[in-house]
Amino acid sequence: MPIIDVSINTLVTDGALFEDIDDVVLLGVQAKSSAVQFSDVDEFSALGLLGVAGVADFSDLDEFTADGFLNNEPNVFGEGIFDDVDEFIADPIQSVDALADFEDIAEFISEGVLLQAETPVLTFIFDVIGTEAELLADRRTNWVPRLQVDGVDVRIASAHLDDTNDQAGKTVDVNLVNLDERALFTSAASIRFGYGRRVSGAWDETTMEWEIIGGKAASQSSTTSGPPHTPADTVKITARDNTKTLLLKTAQTPLIIYDSNRVTVDTSQMDVLLDTDGRSYPTEALAIAGMTLKKLLTETLVNRCGFTSFRMNLPDYPLQRYDCAIGASIWQATKKFTGMFNPAVLDVNQELWIVDTSLAIPAGFPDPREVSFDQMNTVTSDEDVPHIDGFLVQYVQTDNAYDYTTFRFEDDTVPIGNTIVESNRIFIQFRKLAHPTVVLREALNIESKTISANGVTIEESTENWIYGLGGDIISRSKTVDKLLPTIGSFDQVPAPLSMQRSLTEYETYTYLTHPFKVGEKYIERRSLTVTGLIASDTQNPQLGRPWDGAFHSVYQTGNLNATTTVRDGGIRTYSESSTPLRNGNVQTRVFEVDEIVGLVLKDYIEERPGDVGMRATANAQKELLVLAEDNITRTTDEIQDFPVGELPLTLAIPLSRRVIVQRQTKPKRFNGHLISYDKTIKKGLPIRAKQWRNAVSPTNVLITGRVIDSDSKGTYMTVTGREI
Amino acid sequence: MIVFKDTNGTPLSTYSMQVQPNQVILFNELVPCIANRSLRAVSVENATVEARFPGDVDWIDLVADGIDVSAFALQDVEFEFRLTIGPLKGRYSFDLTVT
Numbered sequence: 089m090p091i092i093d094v095s096i097n098t099l100v101t102d103g104a105l106f107e108d109i110d111d112v113v114l115l116g117v118q119a120k121s122s123a124v125q126f127s128d129v130d131e132f133s134a135l136g137l138l139g140v141a142g143v144a145d146f147s148d149l150d151e152f153t154a155d156g157f158l159n160n161e162p163n164v165f166g167e168g169i170f171d172d173v174d175e176f177i178a179d180p181i182q183s184v185d186a187l188a189d190f191e192d193i194a195e196f197i198s199e200g201v202l203l204q205a206e207t208p209v210l211t212f213i214f215d216v217i218g219t220e221a222e223l224l225a226d227r228r229t230n231w232v233p234r235l236q237v238d239g240v241d242v243r244i245a246s247a248h249l250d251d252t253n254d255q256a257g258k259t260v261d262v263n264l265v266n267l268d269e270r271a272l273f274t275s276a277a278s279i280r281f282g283y284g285r286r287v288s289g290a291w292d293e294t295t296m297e298w299e300i301i302g303g304k305a306a307s308q309s310s311t312t313s314g315p316p317h318t319p320a321d322t323v324k325i326t327a328r329d330n331t332k333t334l335l336l337k338t339a340q341t342p343l344i345i346y347d348s349n350r351v352t353v354d355t356s357q358m359d360v361l362l363d364t365d366g367r368s369y370p371t372e373a374l375a376i377a378g379m380t381l382k383k384l385l386t387e388t389l390v391n392r393c394g395f396t397s398f399r400m401n402l403p404d405y406p407l408q409r410y411d412c413a414i415g416a417s418i419w420q421a422t423k424k425f426t427g428m429f430n431p432a433v434l435d436v437n438q439e440l441w442i443v444d445t446s447l448a449i450p451a452g453f454p455d456p457r458e459v460s461f462d463q464m465n466t467v468t469s470d471e472d473v474p475h476i477d478g479f480l481v482q483y484v485q486t487d488n489a490y491d492y493t494t495f496r497f498e499d500d501t502v503p504i505g506n507t508i509v510e511s512n513r514i515f516i517q518f519r520k521l522a523h524p525t526v527v528l529r530e531a532l533n534i535e536s537k538t539i540s541a542n543g544v545t546i547e548e549s550t551e552n553w554i555y556g557l558g559g560d561i562i563s564r565s566k567t568v569d570k571l572l573p574t575i576g577s578f579d580q581v582p583a584p585l586s587m588q589r590s591l592t593e594y595e596t597y598t599y600l601t602h603p604f605k606v607g608e609k610y611i612e613r614r615s616l617t618v619t620g621l622i623a624s625d626t627q628n629p630q631l632g633r634p635w636d637g638a639f640h641s642v643y644q645t646g647n648l649n650a651t652t653t654v655r656d657g658g659i660r661t662y663s664e665s666s667t668p669l670r671n672g673n674v675q676t677r678v679f680e681v682d683e684i685v686g687l688v689l690k691d692y693i694e695e696r697p698g699d700v701g702m703r704a705t706a707n708a709q710k711e712l713l714v715l716a717e718d719n720i721t722r723t724t725d726e727i728q729d730f731p732v733g734e735l736p737l738t739l740a741i742p743l744s745r746r747v748i749v750q751r752q753t754k755p756k757r758f759n760g761h762l763i764s765y766d767k768t769i770k771k772g773l774p775i776r777a778k779q780w781r782n783a784v785s786p787t788n789v790l791i792t793g794r795v796i797d798s799d800s801k802g803t804y805m806t807v808t809g810r811e812i
Numbered sequence: 813m814i815v816f817k818d819t820n821g822t823p824l825s826t827y828s829m830q831v832q833p834n835q836v837i838l839f840n841e842l843v844p845c846i847a848n849r850s851l852r853a854v855s856v857e858n859a860t861v862e863a864r865f866p867g868d869v870d871w872i873d874l875v876a877d878g879i880d881v882s883a884f885a886l887q888d889v890e891f892e893f894r895l896t897i898g899p900l901k902g903r904y905s906f907d908l909t910v911t
Contacts, residue, residue: 207909207910207911208815208816208844208909208910209816209825209907209908209909210815210816210824210825210826210827210841210907210908210909211825211826211827211905211906211907211908212826212827212828212829212895212905212906212907212908213826213827213828213829213903213904213905214828214829214830214831214859214895214897214903214904214905215828215829215830215831215902215903216831216832216833216858216897216898216900216901216902216903216904217830217831217832217901218832218833218901219832219833220832399826400825400826401824401825401826401827401828402825403815403823403825404825450818450819450820450822450824450827450839450841451818451819451820451822452818452819452820452839452840452841452890453818453827453839453840453841454837454838454839456829456830457829457830457831739823742821742822742823746822768830773828773830774829775830
């Protein structure tokens, strides 16, 4: 087949195969498809925007060309394969993500941003905890609680370590033996608490397991009765670990962290908070290109809270914007992005772990390690747990953050008396890769008009709207050719007529972040310049100066004569700038100049009612009913809400199904007791719990909390968890 | 998103477990295959990480050799993995990746 020319407005469908073709030409075509293959095609060119998302394979092409000729928009290549292409040209802008593959290309010509293909990573962390014999010996050890203040041992009568909440961080309550040592617990003192073995009256340092390092005293309470130092007197110290201290850190100023690839934040017009000394606390806006959950948590937890590092098994999904008010917890403000996973948060050797508690043991993985408890209870969930069918998953979709565009073409002819108006319109359709069949929005891109009267073309015009990456109009240009007397032949009777470029309009729009409304922006300025042909009549001067006017107007009013000259020049300038006001209105300045005469026509400021804010990211709240499995029938059981925010549906649906199943099967709550201390049992870890002598069947459990009590009789551990 | 998944298709980014010295652990997972890339294990200490296509006899060391997954480009393919823990105690980690 020599040439295939896919006609305008055609969708290349899934599974299309273009084989043994000399030349494939796509005109304004959506080539966004799955499994499109272009085998043995010598040359491929796409005029107009090309969006390739599925498994489009362009291997072994002699030449690949994609021109964003209409709008200077990016060519979007989702998962295109371009191996061994001799020449690859994508102009003017190319945006590549996901799996686009460009190996062995002889020549690569592309302007704009090239994003690297994603590299999947699965991190395995394994604790080698010792042999069965060693673990058994540990269990038989008499573990003794140990407390140090600034490196000095403080004797304690009892200890209660609480590691149960999901807020991360542990607290320990201790009763002091020597009441006078309470003075050591200053606010700056560094506290260490753990468990170890004592041999011949001294600590065996090699056995120490420090649970709290770098902790701080949180409170101190004393009970005294009668004369000083009676046996009933106690001093109780509560200390919290460093993790908890770091998680309580707050934002020093209002803080916005945003993905600069997707949203724009301008803080210049935002309100600035002042203190009583006149110091200002302006909003800090930090741009992170391609922000994801992991990048956000690195910035918030590591750079701002002070953790050395963190690990998580939550999916690293893309985020648009994080907001934290001055004085608000940096950590708490991240929870809107993690809360749906109900994560367990724990510190493991000074590293923060964020663990998805909705996860069961991954399918295909072995059972976790068995732990034998001295006493074990599994408690069936309460009877009032609802019987639910599914979740109404509430997710946020960014309507105007499109992934690619396609075009729709519309032609019409309207006769009006002897006049005929022929219009050709090209509409740009904004689409997302996730929902290729849905048009998010449609906007007029190009309109060409031809007006004829009595069979003679009297005007031709083309108007072109350019849209930015957010789908907002950036500029509009219009050219008008009119049938006018031919310049230089005004002395002829009758003067010949010809089509002449009489008017050119150029309009630009600039946007700023709304100072008062989070996530909104507004049109700060709209500027219009009109240029074109200007007729100048020196024979009929006005006050000694030539009488000038727009060529078409002078012709229309019958003021052309043989000596009229015509030149190109500015005709009109119009500008409208806006500033949002705190009262919800907008202050607008209008400025208009007649460039021909050199006269300011309008220059005033007025307050207009109504706000000019527009959604910068146009996040739309959407709902999707998710039942426990595909293709099951809805019953009359309950439907519950399940908000997931910006979490992509590809992740939100499996997550919601995991939670549905957990609620439907009423998972058991687990409670187990150990005589002694087991350093291998940590919050967030899965274990296979069994009772001593196997009196109860083993159960896979995710540990959600630990409480460790020590007194003169020994150390005891209570473990709580959830069946998985 | 291009991610590893368990055999039910649930995305996996981190997995932690407690093991004993010299223990051998077998598991399966779905690997996102990409043209001109190989399944590899990086930063491996105190362990040997091997994989094979289900049904194959020979295990392939993912540190020394890796497995070319080009033939399955843009598919999630189930692989068998064998993790052999070394003799040392302590915390270790490694990354499985397609690079």
